[in-house]
Amino acid sequence: MTASLSPFSSEYLADPYAVFKAARAGSRAYYSEDLGYWILTRYEDIKQVIRDTRNFSADAANSPLQPFGPPVMEELSKVDFRPVRVLVDNDPPDHVRVRRQVNKAFNAQRLRLMEEPIRELARRHIDRIAGDREVDFVAALAWPLPALVLFHLFGMPDSYLDVVKNGSADRVILTTGRPDEQESRRAAKGLAEFYALCRQLIDERLANPKDDFPSDLIRAGEGQEGALNPRELVQVMYSMLFAGHETTTAHLAHLIRRVLLEPGLWQRLRAEPELIPNVVEEVLRLEAPVINWRRRAKREVEVAGVTLPADAKVLLLLGSANHDEDFFDEADTLQPERANARTHLTFGFGEHLCLGAPLARLEGRIVLEEMVARFPAPGLAEQELDFTPSILFRSPKALRMTL
Structure with a gap:
């Protein structure tokens, strides 16, 4: 079945979940002539593809939606931008080699030590807005905090904030959007600066190791067969410095x-803060920051009742899967005590389960705890949300709230 599902339309940007609902009602699988992708809409089909590394490759995960033009390549060549596959776009067995070394450095012990620094950062940013009547929550807290958390882990100064945040936004535009030539050239400059910073960080740690994640990443491979080479180390930093804050x-x-938006829920969480972790999961399910993901069929394979040809590009509607009525009871509602909230596919599944999922959950829990404790009765200002057009990501540019 051929269908039109445009992630760049005003209808989709305003409410992709209504579009997804109509897609699920129509078929489990569609082909989009506009995108050139087979589109899967249902939870079980999408989960099947994510975990089936024999028939589906992750190598398309980071591919630009439209090829980079000469102006982009000119800017990227200035910093020797030659990405290699390491994590989200890598397949077994090489993915296992890389992931094993990264896991040694990005381990549970380091994450356990992050709770107090995150809480301190959250309180510091909340203190700055506590006396305001109305604020943009994104600019005041959601934009800087996740990157500053990573800087604490990676031993980076806060002065890199603009380079990392703006360069990551430029990466979203270039690889998952359809920018015109002028916008592409501008974004390429920001992306190049971001990539150069990642290489600088690895070069510095190779020369002078410290007590931080990049140094641990280098040490994890010392004397080991299959240790990451310098270009792979840079690529891991480039991947994690992007994914570790942009989606958070x-x-x-x-x-x-x-x-x-939920009547009475803020006040309920003030009285029952033990519900906050599950509410975090419910919002991860209902409002996935990574709303779609990609795979490539390695060979002709049947899924969702259709036969996909070899090399078919597949778009997995994670946001649709998380709202699938066949898997989640009253799927469009936020239920603080939902028993299966954590089974959402927002962080993927199986071998490619998101490396930063525990950190994202921790940041969400702490920020919500601190906001609920500080402000008795905030609200949302009247506004129309604006989203960057992207085939994969969904993030409001601003969120005005009254305190």
């Missing part, structure tokens, strides 16, 4: 907005 910024904005 979106998550924090979605989290505060959805809680404020």
Whole structure:
């Protein structure tokens, strides 16, 4: 079945979940002539593809939606931008090699030590807005905090904030959007600066190791067969410095907005803060920061009742899967005590389960705890949300709230 599902239309940007609902009602699988992708809409089909590494490759995960033009390539060549596959776009067995070394550095012990620094950062940013009547929550907290958390882990100064945040936004535009030539050239400059920073960080740690994640990443491979080479080390930093904050910024904005949209929920969480972890999961399900993901069929394969040809590009509607009525009871509602909230596919599944999922959950829990404790009765200002057009990501550019 051929269908039109445009992630760049005003209808989709305003409410992709209504579009997804209509898609699920129509078929489990569509082909989009506009995108050139087979589109899967249902939870079980999408989960099947994510975990089936024999028939589906992750190598398309980071591919630009439209090829980079000469102006982009000119800017990227200045910093020797030659990405290699390491994590989200890598397949077994090489993915296992890389992931094993990264896991040694990005481990549970380091994450356990992050709770107090995150809480301190959250309180510091909340203190700055506590006396205001109205604020943009994204600019005030959701935009800077996740990157500053990573800087603490990676041993980076806060002065890199603009380079990392703006360069990551430029990466979203270039790889998952359809920018014109002028916008592409501008974004390429920001992306190049971001990539150069990642290489600088690895070069510095190779020369002078410290007590931080990049140094641990290098030490994890010392004397080991299959240790990451310098280009792979840079690529891991480039991947984690992007994914570790860009999606969490979106998550924090979605989290505060959805809680404020539910009548009485803010006050209930003040009285029952033990519900906050599950509310975080519910919002991750209802408002996925990564709303779609991609795979490539390695060979002709049947899924969702259709036969996909070899090399078919597949778009997995994670946001649709998380709202699938066949898997989640009253799927469009936020239920603070939902028993299966954590089974959402927002962080993927199986071998490619998101490396930063525990950190994103921790940041969401702490920020919601601190906001609920500080402000008795905030609200949402009247506004129309604006989203960057992207085939994969969904993040409000601003969220105005009254305190």
